[in-house]
Amino acid sequence: MSAVVEFTLPSESEAHEPPEARGLSRDGVRLLVGERATGRVSHHGFTDLPGLLRAGDVLVVNTSGTLPAAVPVVGEPLAVHFSTALPDGRWLVELRAAAGKATAPHAGGGPGHRYPLPGGATLTLDEEYSRGRLWYGRVDAAVPPLLQRYGAPIRYGYVPRPWPLPYYQTVFATVPGSAEMPSAARPFSDRLVTRLVSAGVGFAPILLHTGVASPEAHERPYPERFTVPATTARTVNQARAAGGRVIAVGTTAVRALESAASGAGTVAAAGGWTDLVITPERGVRVVDGLLTGLHEPRASHLDLLAAVSTPALLRRCYAEAIAAGYLWHEFGDVNLLL
Secondary structure: OOOOOOOOOOHHHEOOOOHHHHOOOOOOOEEEEEOOOOOOEEEEEHHHHHHHOOOOOEEEEEOEEEOOOEEEOOOOOEEEEEEEEOOOOOEEEEEEEEEOOEEEEOOOOOOOOEEEOHHHOEEEEEEEOOOOOEEEEEEOOOHHHHHHHHOEOOOOOOOOOOOOHHHHOOOOOOEEEEOOOOHHHOOOOHHHHHHHHHOOOEEEEEEEOOOOOOOOOOOOOOOEEEEEOHHHHHHHHHHHHOOOOEEEEOHHHHHHHHHOEOOOOOEOOEEEEEOOOOOOOOOOOOOOEEEEEOOOOOOOHHHHHHHHOOHHHHHHHHHHHHHOOOOEOOOOOEEEEO
């Protein structure tokens, strides 16, 4: 739980639906920019991004696609949120109870407890992973086909109605595997990517499959699978050597890139599982900027944001975002920290 930024999020600051349902294009959201060198905070539209970056800058993007990771339990007012596939065939899962139009954490369950799933499959809990929330679980069927046939995108109480899976995919998604959308990249459109490339801004892919980030828990990040390709490592190192800035699109891109960096800031091809937690004390070695959504009060991700910017700049950004009516969550506005 972070104490870097303390604030209360008004209910009117929550994005309850995609921008497309609010009469906007995907790239029609707002963009708040905070500059570490000057302390300046400025307000823009997301489509202003090509003019805010420089030729030679590189945007590092996550190519993980969102899974329909919420599956109902047969005969009970419960859902299973499938978080992370583990090397031994088990999954980290979260049990959620029906709560109005969405779900809330479910306090029940125990080792050996079995839950019937659609299609005749059964989930068996093994042991707790995090107290009162995540469990190691086994399913007696292949999970990816189960999700594709019976699952839906994970949705929390601030989104009152379901939206089809394409609303939870970014234009960069190529490899399904994330329990929740790497949402910082959601505002990018094909047209905007073309404008950025035309302006001399490069793109470099990483892959990090995100687990569930229950908004009630504010836990530290736990190990996640990632890949930094050799071509991305080379692109990033060359950009830095030439004076370009490396700007991560989302906290997932920061975590993957920093996991592949040496103490001197050189990136090498890497992959596997990362348990890296980035704080202001640890700092960042490669990333010069971060494009990210607006995070909830007490979210642990705020520590990572403060490592890229400063705690003082982050507090100012969030105060201005609330005052100016920016929208939070995966369908909301975005924040560029340089």
